Amino acid sequence: MLNPKRIFRFFRKPGFLFKLVYSDDYWTVDLGQHVFPVQKYRLIFEALLRMGARKEDFLLPPLPRDEDLFLVHTSKYIKKLKTGNLSHSEILTLELPYSEELLEFALRFVGGTILTAEKALEDGLAVHIGGGFHHAFSDHGEGFCVLNDVAVALEKMKHEGRIQKAMVVDCDLHQGNGNAFIFAKKDYAFTFSIHQMDIYPAQKPSSSKDVGLWSGDGDEQYLKELRSHFPLLYEEFQPDLVFYLAGADPYEKDQLGSLKLTLEGLKERDRIVIESARRLRLPVAVMFAGGYAWDVHDTVTIHLNTIKTAQKIQGKYP
C-alpha cells in the first residue's frame, strides 16, 4: 500500500534549490512619487509564492551591526544617517527622501546581502530579493543608494576569514562607482562592471575591469562582451565568492537608460554569469540592483527570470 506521506511529498510543490532572502521592509517604505519601484519587491515575493516557493525557502534578514557597517562606511556618515542629520545637498545627491523608514530600508538590505553571502557560501547559491546598492560610497550615498550592502558583506566575509577573495560582477545598467572606489586598492576584491557610458554616474572611478557600452547597444554587443570575459575572469582571479548584481535596467524598455537588451538577452546574460561560475563550483550570491521599466511588471519578469535561470543552473551544478 502507498505510504500517504510519500504521496504528499510527490504532490507537494517542488520549492527552491537555494534560499531566497526577503523582508517586507523592502517595499513598505514611502518614497513618494519616485522612479524607484519598491513595489517590485512585493510583486516578486507574491509571484514566487505562486511559483511554489514555501515559507522555509525564505529567510528574513536581521539588521546589521554597526561594526559591520564600519568595515566600509565612516562612523561620521553612519552617525549622520542614524540621527537624521544629512544636509540638504547630501539628500539631493542621494536622490531619495530621508526618513526613519528609509534608514530601516537601507539597513535591512545590508543585513540581507550579508545573509545571502553566508547562504551562498553554504549552499553554492543564494538570491537576495533586493540589494545591489552599488552607488553608495564610504562617506556618502548617491543615486538611490544609501548604504553599500555588497561592499559591507564582502568585507565582513573577508574579515571573518570565510573568504580570501571575492568578485563583484555588476551587470546593472549604471557603472558601479561606489564599489569601484571602495575596492580600488584592495587586491582581494575584483570589480567587474558592464554599463552604459553616456548616463549617470558622470564620473566613473575605474573598476578592476570596466566594459562601457553606448546608447542603442543591444543583446549582440552586450553578450559578445560578456562571453569574452566569462569564464575567463573567474579562472584568472579564482574568487571564493561571486556577488552578481543582476540589474534589470539594461532592458530595452527602461526609463533611465537606452541599452536595448531584450528579455531573452537578459536571460542569456544571467545564464553566462551564473553558469560559468557554478561550473567552476564558485559560490554565487545574487542581488537584484536597479530596474525602472515603464511597466513595473517587466522589471518583475526580468528579476523572476534571473531566479528561474539560477534554479535551472543549481539543478545542474548543485
Ligand SMILES: [Zn+2]
Ligand atoms: Zn542601475
